[in-house]
Amino acid sequence: MPKLHLRRFAPAAALAVALLVLAACGGEYPNSTFSKNTELNEGAVFLWDRMMLLGTIVFVVVEVLLVYTIFKFRRREGGPAPRQIHGNAALEIAWTAIPALILVFLAVPTVRIIFENQRKAPAEALQVEVIGHQWWWEFRYPQYGITTANELYLPIGKTVNFSLRTRDVLHSFWVPQLGGKRDLISNRVNHIWFTPKATMEPTALNGACVEYCGSSHANMRFRTFTVSPADFEKWVAHQKTVALGSTAAAAADSLAKTAVKPTPIRTASVLPAPSLAPQPDSSASAGVWAFPADKIAAYAWPQTPLPAIAFDETRLAAGDPRAGRALLTNPANLGKAPCLTCHVIKGETNYVNDDQAKGPNLTHFGSRHTFGAGLYRNDAKSLALWIKNAPAMKPGVSMPTFGAGEYNALIKQIVPASAGLDDRQIADIVAYLLSLK
Amino acid sequence: MASSAATPTHAGAASHSSEQSGLWSWLTTVDHKKIGILYLYTALFYLLVGGLEAVLIRTQLAKPNLSLVSADFYNQLFTMHGTTMVFLVVMPLSAAFFNYLIPLQIGARDVAFPRLNAFSYWVYALGGLFITLPIFWGLAPDGGWFAYAPLSGPTYGGGYNMDFWVIGLQVLGISSLAAAFNFITTIINMRAPGMTLMRMPMFTWMSFVVQFLVILAFPVITAALFFLQFDRFFGTQFYEVAAGGDPLLWQHLFWVFGHPEVYILILPAFGLVSEVLPTHSRKPLFGYNAMAYSGIMIGFLGFGVWAHHMFAVGMGPVADSIFAVATMLIGLPTGVKIFNWIATMYGGSLRFPVAMKFAIGLIAMFTIGGISGVMHSSPPSDLQQTDTYFIVAHFHYVLYGGAMMGIFAGIYHYFPKMTGRFMSESLGNWQFWLNFIGLNLTFFPMHFSGMLGMPRRIYTYDAGQGWDLFNMMSTVGTYMLLVAGLLFAYNFFRSKKHGAPAGSDPWGAPTLEWSIPSPPPDYNFAQIPEVTSRYPMWDLKAPDRTAGIEHSHPDAAVIAEAHAVPMHEETERRTAKELGIPMPFNTIKPFLVALGIIILFSGLIVLHIGNFPLAMATMLGGGAFMVGSLYAWLTSPLE
Amino acid sequence: MTTATAAAGAHEAHEHTHYTTTGLDNRKIAIWAFIGSECMLFGSLISTYLVYKGRSVVGPFPHEAWTSPTGQVFKPILDIPVTSASTFVLLMSSLFMVLALAAVENKGKPGYEGTLGSSKLWLLATALAGAVFLGFQAYEFTSFVHEGLTIKTNLFGSSFFTLTGFHGTHVAVGVLWLMTLLFIDMKRGLGPKDTILVDICALYWHFVDVVWIVIFTLVYLIQ
């Protein structure tokens, strides 16, 4: 019988675990669930600590007993025959009762915190609607009439009440640092609320979809920016505007020219009449405010490698936002650039409203730091590739390939040169989108 | 079954299982031991498949932003990995032991319905192929192993992928159900005289509980799957969002099945360990009654906790609290088991063959998984854990550290009984330690990656999230597990031919199966033994050990009726025919019925392709074939 | 499906009676386990029906009239008088079934001469009652389809047809089973030693009846 190696192994195992724990305590853990940034997380961490304590006790008792038994009662040649014990009622009751007692210490606070967390949200809470899409996030602030995507702004110190629903399959909303996830369930509206603590620093936090939702479930991420209440007000004021005013060459004048009645590409009965009149533009007075890029920590910048899509990068510098705008908004170009049949740009000629849009609202796209649900940095190059061939950049997306000569994985066809956009046109669109501060 | 001299009616018939060999004998066998072996081989094959899927998963996740496999293929990989491991590996491995051991442990010559038993196996084998093969065409199921609607429905999962899952699982359910009715009947009704319920070996006890879990849990998934099938193939609206369908209905139905299912996976392993520990401790199982009752309690409570998988869906505080507390309660009977096992060893005279090491491994590792399980049971905290790698860590500790360890213990322990030879201890030790270290290296870091925010079911993750180290460790560990697995395979096949010969009772074990030759003859017991205590073999060989427990003789009339003889060690080498024991005929019919079922269900795929006439032809043809074979089976005599 | 396998198991006939632990027949234990399992199957189907009750977004509905957006008027779907009749038939079939069992069990005993002892008659009556029930169900289903409710129409249609369809399938299997027994009875005559064959069929049959008792109340009568 080969001899037992446990003696050698046990210290090694202990060492390994200790190292792991050390590793987990030092270092950068941007998505740690242990930060007590909200009341939800405080509750969770409180319970966690208690469970760790109780669990460790149980673990140590069991393993110590086990290891002791293994060593103490090894068979020795010529040793005495073991005493034949068939059971012991007192002992068995004890090791039922003690764990039961332990569980009481867990169950009581569990129930208390469940009820605390699921009280009704305070009436004055900031309301945010979270709408899940395969595979991106839509955020609405109904109190302000704002719709945005993939980047969520929360004022520090104020309770936020989320109502969550989905346009397609199930998703789940989670910002580990802020606590508690909640599923987005078809035909239901779900709720969760919490308060980013007043003591929090303004930060960029990562969030993710944590309910498997198909091909790009892994790529359904988002950013949360916790900002000071004052900054939040600035952000809100800016988001309420139409972004056109910030376009380099005064877009306002060309607005009037493009106000031709377009022919909506889908049946009129389904789509609302395009909203032609630009909304009052207050951007000049509000000023652009977005979370400052230099304050965004490295972990919140996407590092997704760009796929090998050929693109003439020299074009980007020469991109003309006005030409880009014309491509998007002139109904004549709908065949080539049907962007606004899926996206909303407030103030432009829209064919869909937010409830019908298949893609993210792009009104202030230029002031976002990431796109594709947190998958790529919002820079000219990434964006150009995206417009050229989105399906190659994110598995399964329903946004078609627009680049001429590119392979469209959605319909398994190459986009003919005549129907697609060339690199110059894409550069123009990029310039336009980035100008939508 | 009578061993009387009464001449069997079929005297001269040439279809005794003992008289045949080769492929045909395997296709037609109704011998529970051969069927057990079939289950074992098939399930080990799928272990390799599921394991390789895991290796691919882990390789893809070794570092951030890798692209070894595509997103869609990755989704198929984890869906198939979970489905394979649960339905094609652990359940059938357990079934291998049910088949092989239960009749031997209770002193029966076969199961209650031998042909139904063969049928169960063939449905499993064919259903397994049905669900596994599509991965080679990139068409494997991709909805996750719990296939949440509406992603698994026609609107969002319109491809063929999930067709294979809904059909395959339905078919596998038939197999499990048929087997469960069989074993319930066998255990209730085929015990040797004197083998009272409270004298049954603990493995048989746990299996008994499992069969009830199967007959109560599987109908629920059957119904849920029918709804999904009807949605996919016939246009019903059960889970259709537009029609007002409620995705939570699927979730509740799935987990009403799914939670008992996890105890279906673990209890047989608990049973095996409860056989191994006393044997190698030379001491009876501590607290036998408590062990049996705690098994029943686990099974019973298991039906009242399902919604702990759904704490994130917003059930409201009352439901959350009820399910949380109910879930915690399951820790109590499980704890009883853990402590009783330790107490079994305590004061014993311990020997550490590989089987014993794996058994101890189960105690040590399952405890970790159990404790993390209890951590999930507290909803406010679980909301930070659910759908992260922390959960993945939990269930691999209970499944790999628990179920698989227990099953490995069982294989090493019973290999000598099945083959008459030992497995190599030195190779086994290597496998054990590689497994033990590999398992911890793979799954322990997942606790960290999970609590540090890594969601599960993601085919890739970004750099800089603090997960890189842990993922790399997990991947390295997986390769250790692969090596361990291959060592096991080598050991297994080599030992079959070249292992050291083992006698009928190589370990000095207490139960009936060790009183007959290894491998046992097809009739198991030439003479049915009369059981007078829980440990009949120790009664015989070490009576001092069982002096402290109650002994009693069964009714004289019963003994006579059963033609039972006092407990003895058997050395009989004559054939059933020579002994005049009637044996069931081999028959191909169960296989044909199983085939008919598969053909019938395949028609649904054809329906999806859109060829209505061909689909009808397939289904009607398959159905007719099934009914015809079934009729032939029912009208032909058993023995 | 499960019915077929259980039936298969139940028919695994040992020609000569063997020793069993409880002295009971294997098949009878198996059929009871099977019935236990069926409780969960029908429990799930009924739960689903009840959960979806009142959740259909379009009509027709079970107990309320419905006007479609296009102005078409649909009356309440369920037809209580017809279903009451079929319920009655199924209940009576259970009586016939016990009589068939008693006739086989007591064949040749005093008091079981004549009609009461005619297992063929009672088996036939049971099967016929089952067939009549199925006829009612076929009528019910077709008339619902004519009134605009199919299995695809709404949640009510899906869950209603699935639930009652599963029950109907069970009845149909039972009828086939009864016919097989009747066939054996005509071929070689069923006697006391065949009690088990009829007994397991009877248990199945009564269970199917019992399920209908529940369905009739929960689905048809309670609004």
Add this chain to the structure above:
Amino acid sequence: MSNDRAHADHVHEHPTWKQYKWVALWLFVITVVEVWAYYIPAFVASKAFVPALLLMSAVKFTIVVMFYMHLKYDHSLFRKLFTGPLLIAGATLVAFLFLFKR
């Protein structure tokens, strides 16, 4: 196991036509009452309607199971094999109604 077989040794007599016909009559009467109740709008609207119907249905269920399926007379094993699952199924159904209540 001697007590396993104790029941089997003295097989309980199954009931006969005399009893069966009464059972059938009861089933018939209760069904008539059920349907009748359905046609009394005032009763349907009252709180008692649902409990009353459930009760009647449960009574019918029980007598079929007890007398026609012989559970009252047969080996106690069968009673266990049936009631256990029935209770779990019932409990699950009630839990579902609670969980999906809106």
